[in-house]
Amino acid sequence: MCGDILKFVLVLLTCALLPINGEINIGETGKVYSFKITSDENVEFNYTIHKQLWDSPNYQPYRVEVSAIDANRSHPVFVVVRQAKSILSWQLPLLVEAPNPDVIDPFVEYRNTSRILCEAMYEYAPGHSHTSITLQKANRKNPNFSILLSTYSEKPVSVMVRALPVPFYDVTPNRNYDAVFSPSEPVYFVYEFPAKDVETVHLKVTSMDDVCFTVSIQPHICPIYDLQDHITYQGKYQTVSKNGGLNIQRKEFEQSSFVIVFVAHADNYLCDKHAGVPHTEETKFVENKQISRVQFTIIERKESSSFKAIISLLGFNTIFCVCILLLTCCFYQCGGYYYKDHDQSDFRRDCALTPDIVDAMQNSEEPKLSTFNGQGKRNQRIAMNYLWHIANIAIFYSLPVVQLMVFYDRMVSSTGNLDLCYYNSLCSHPLYFQDFNHIFSNLGYVCFGVLFLIITAFRHRMPSRPKCGIPRLYGLYYAMGLALVLEGVLSGCYHICPNQSNFQFDTSFMYVMAVLIIAKLYQNRHPAVQASAYSTFTVLGLAVMIAMLGIIYNSLIVMIVFYVAFVIFCLYLAFKIYFFTNVTGRILTVCGNVCDDGVSHCVPNRPCQLFFVFAGLSVNSAMALSGFVLYPNIVDFGTYLLIILMGNAIMYCIFYIIMKLLTGERICCEAMFYGLLAVLFWISGSYFFFNAATHWSKTPAQSRLSNQDCILFDFYDTHDIWHILSAPALFFTFSMLSALDFDLVNTKQNDINVF
Structure with a gap:
């Protein structure tokens, strides 16, 4: 900013040092004047505005258009417009910097220029103390202005000048306005809030071409920053190529009015990372090829409609949770899947898994659950460790997240740079935060998570029959509820300012929940050989780290490293599922048998389970290979990893249900009911998830091409609906898992198969 002030001072000094001999003319608005100037002679036009015009409430400011086709950088033409309380100056050719770092000459020359003279409604005035300033109504006593044109060129330079009033300077709500502008011909308009009722308005911008431009909202105070190199000095702004939108609140402006500024960029690099205008060392002159035509509308928003949407979602979650609680009570009274005696002895004597027991498990064609449930208290401790790990992660992970996102929100407010955050600009409602609706729509996760914790605590207190049914290990269920x-909480934090650097906040606990589902299903039938929370979260931490690298570096190397690590890990899990324990030893034993007796003697004890293991390996290999096609152009790495984890959780659920049915077990009505609801919510929610309204892997302007209008209560968009639907989907998934083995509550563990 200091550099621009220095330039301004130099222009004034240059004009002061120019020869005083020159021609002074009386200017007539709307008339084009053509003439030549040299270093020995400058030209000045004085424009007088009649009193009846500037006293009129419909008074419009003036635009000054200056063109100098044969001006050059060595001897530019200086334009100085003097008003009663301000001076506006620039030079021709106007040099606009192209942000593309690959061009040889970063500046584009424009010889056609147009600037609007500032006629602000308010101005700064001294306050009550000598160190303070206040805003007061501007006193427009003398709207007359003069235009001085000069140069140091010894050769005559042809210049054309015109001054004319600006039409449609003051805009009204719910009406479409057209604007045409270029990098050297910015335009701006003024909107004033009505006296009452309206505290927030929404500016919707639609471009009729693909020229990159900036739209800025500034206070209605002179000077107005309307060129590309200083438009970011005050107010807030965003880059746009096709679609854009901004929310403006009355409280942001003391004077209850603001200016909407449009200026095109010299090229399209900031919007799509590709220069829209060719720049070479030989081609240094591009004459206003970056002309943009946009249509914009001011839409007034009333707080009453926002509060209706908030109350509606709050009521939906409350009623839904109450109904689920009542339904759980009905299942408890009528289902018959709870043992109602008061003998709660559910622990077997702690005994280690001896080598003989391990060999018996691995060689048995139909191993039984009783073999895997010999260490009841140890199994309980391992299960509860998941809950304490989640709680510790929540403390040490969530606090920095909250701190960082509040900092982001303050940065956006202080700098005005809306490109920092990838909002759906067509459906974002400010209320405490810039994008309150996407934060509030996460309420369902919290409500349904608390509900699942309550139901889990209720089931945990219910008595069980000793040595019957699936072991009552509720630690993972508590961990699921807390993770939900x-x-x-973290998704709400992410939506304070969604962007590439914090995307993992939105998905980290989705990874956790997918892994917890797999761990719980395995724990049901293998309590003695279940994975500890330490190993589970270590592997999950490595997955999150790889996801972070994939997000930061869109590199093929990251994809190759992930593929190799993922395939090795899947092979280990496949052997773990089939051999139960001592994977390395069993692999060596099988290899020894193959060498001694040949492949024909290596007949699997559990062929059905082996088939599903190989099927899972094949599907995972295919999903991993698909990353080379999908990443990074179609999906980002974080979403890709989430799809893999969720896909494995779904596959393991399907495998578990099929094996239950193949071993003669059945699915109880409660589990089928929850499962059906989970499928319905997942299918409907997935549609809105993939119909994304933002893409942080692209530039902010490209992301705004996907922005969509609100579709529910004129407050929630597709991503909000994904939040609303995925929360009960996860809850019903967890509920289905917790009820999946209710049919075995009275079955002896000696008769329950392991798979």
């Missing part, structure tokens, strides 16, 4: 709550 944390998903809502």
